[in-house]
Every structure is written in C-alpha cells, then in structure tokens.
Amino acid sequence: MEENQVVFSVKNLNLYYGDKKALNNISLDIYKNKVTAFIGPSGCGKSTFLRCFNRMNDLIENCKVEGEILLNGKNILEVNPIYLRTKVGMVFQQPNPFPMSIYNNVIYGLKCQGIKNKKELMEICIDSLEKSALINEVKERLKDNALALSGGQQQRLCIARCIALSPEVILMDEPTSALDPIATSKIEELIRELKKDYTIIIVTHNMQQATRISDYTAFFMLGDLVEYNKTEEFFAHPQDKRSDDYISGKFS
C-alpha cells in the first residue's frame, strides 16, 4: 500500500447519533486515483461513514463526530463545507436530478459559484457530459428536462454534475442499486474510466461489483472497520473470520 498517495486520512473516528454510537474508532487511508469499496451488512454504518468525507453529517441534527479526517493533510473541519462538497462530490442511490434542463443540471454548481460566462459554462457542460459518458445520448437535447432521462442516464447526469465542479473525490452510495444490468455496467465502466482523474469511494451491496471495479475494499460490521485490504486479496484471502463468513454468505 506504501506506493500509493494518500488523499484522505481518517484517524480514530467515532460518530454518534444522539447517544447511539454508529462508528467505532475508525482509522484508514483512502488512496488517490483508486476505487475504494465499502461493504458490509445493512445498518453497519457505510453511508454514515461515507457522509463524513464531505461533512454531510453536519446537516444531521444530533449527529456528533470525534476524531479527524485529513484531506491532503488538512483537517476537513478547517475547510469551508460548501467548498469541501465541491471538492468531494456525492452521488446517491436514487438518481436525483433537479427538475430543470439537462444543461442547467450540469452547470448548477458553477452558477452557484457565480460563474456567468455562457461560453465557459457550455464548455464545462460538454466536457462533463463527455467524461460521464452521457454526451452522445443528450447532445441534441441539452435544453430538455432532465427528468425525462432514464434512470441510468439520470445517474450519469448526477455524475456529470459532480464532475463539473472539478472534484478530487467522488463519493457514491450504492449508485447502481436502482439500475438494470445494462445501465449498471455502463456506470461501472464509467467508474473505471473516472478513476484516472478522480479518487472514488463507493458503497455497494453487490460484492461482485466490488470485485469488478474496486482496488481496495473496506468491510464494516456494527460500526467497526473489520478489514481493509486490496480487493483481490480481500475476496480471495480474508484475514478476519467475520469477513470470511460475510463474503461466503455464512450470515447476512
């Protein structure tokens, strides 16, 4: 693991919802231009942990976080959260395009940042749609409402919306669980392509998806990080009995 460049460094992270502890003393590094998969049984804290990376948990009342997360060596608490969320974008399980045109969806964040130059906006829009492998399907109808797109197209639009803000990291929470196999494989292909430019953290319940697209896998149970290793190594030779039982389907 040494040769990798660390983007995120998590140190002794604890997270509470009220009195209930949801994440238990988690430490791990996320590597640049790699895909890291978070897996584990439902309710183990994957989404909660993912939200820590761009401080989305700040928006949840009674959620308390201890420990630290460094982004390129800098504590994310010292970064403006709005700015942080442009550098660390997020894609959700249900595609969530805004009810506006495809074009306006992609440049939404840029407009919020105050960019007005039409030519610049259009260039970034096209570039983002190219990078999200959606351009061929939408280039004739950028002004159409985004809600008219299929689920898989909407998900790639959400990815384009992230990309438009030139992030470093893209967080994805079960991005294909609402999609059919064809749309899923398009997203997976896209993820493999995107990691050349970005660092990706993905939560998935599909272990074969994790083996297909991720370089590293972190396995969580009941708020604990049980095992974190190279994906191939993890699925071939899990070190912890709980990991082995989970991936071998001994419990769920």
Next chain:
Amino acid sequence: MLKDELINELKIKCIKMMELTFNDVNIALEAIKNHTTNKVNDDTIDNYHMEIESECLKILLKEQVYSKDLRIVTGILKLVDDIERIGDHAEDLLWCNSKLSTEEKFIEIKNLDILLSEISEMVTLTLKSYLTEDIELANKLIQSDDNIDKLYLKVLDELEEKKTLAKDQNLIIYDTLISKYLERIADHLVNINEWIVYIKNGYYKSKVIL
C-alpha cells in the same frame, strides 16, 4: 439447496470419484504384480467427471463464491480432469497386462515391481492428502515425482537388459507401455496434489493464483 450444501456435496462426489478411480488403479497394480488378469470399467468414473464438472459450473454461475469456497470449486474443476485420466490409464494398464503371455510373466523385472508399489503408495497417500488437506504430505508427494521418473528409466534399462530372455517381444513392448502408464499416473497424482495445495492456500506451483 444452500451454497454450503452444494459445495459439501461436490466435495463428497469428488471423494467418491477418487476412491473409485484409485480402486481401479489398485486392481490394475495387483493384476500386474500377481500375474493375473482382471478388468475394470471406467464408465461410472466418466459419469462422475461430467457430473462434477457441470455442478462446479452451475455453482459458479448461480452463487457468489469467494475465498475458500471459490478455491474449492475451481480446484475441484481442475483436479477431476486428472482423476479421469488416471481412470483411463488403469484401463490401459490392464489391457497391456492382458497382452503378456503366461510364460513371459515369470520373467522378473525387479524395478517394475518397485515402481508398482511406489505408485500404490502414492495413490493411497494422495487420497489421504485430499481428505485431510495435508499440505506437507501433498508437497512431499509432489516432490516424489523425480524419484518416479528415475525409477521409470531404470525399468526401461532393465527391460533392455532382459530382452534376450523373452521368447517373444511382447514382454518388452507391453512392459514398456505399462511403465510409461505408471509414470503418467504419477504425473496426474502430482497435479492432483498441486490442486490440493491451491485449494488450501491459493498457491499453485509456488505462485499465488488466487
């Protein structure tokens, strides 16, 4: 059926196939050693072979197999080929043995007798190493192949030396074939042991392949 049960059943079928095959080999070894004739039929072994292959493929298609389970299914898929070939060679051995005339059988080929008993022991120990996943034993059996190869060459030398003793040359021809088949069986036993090591720890011929 649950994945665990499917895999368990697979392991049991593989043991049965191995037992049947090794039993045929022993029948052949005994017949050669005792100068008697006998017959085996490997249809049941072939059926097991196809059944096991098909079940491995079905498991890989339907189930998500990882870790040890993945090594068991893929390892068995590979090693049944070797078991099947050994079954063929047991038949080959008995066919060669049937070609030897009664008279010739009493010309003693000392190294052939040694080879027969080495193979017999290797067969027994291979079954043991599969049943117990004994890596140390498996590796020992893998290494014993050199010794078998040397012994095989010694048998050939001895046959050449004794060829004038035989009235007709069937002895030389068929004992040569017999020793070649024995040497082949040892090779397949080595392969089986290599897959046993892989099932246990993911190493195949000293390289991690899974």
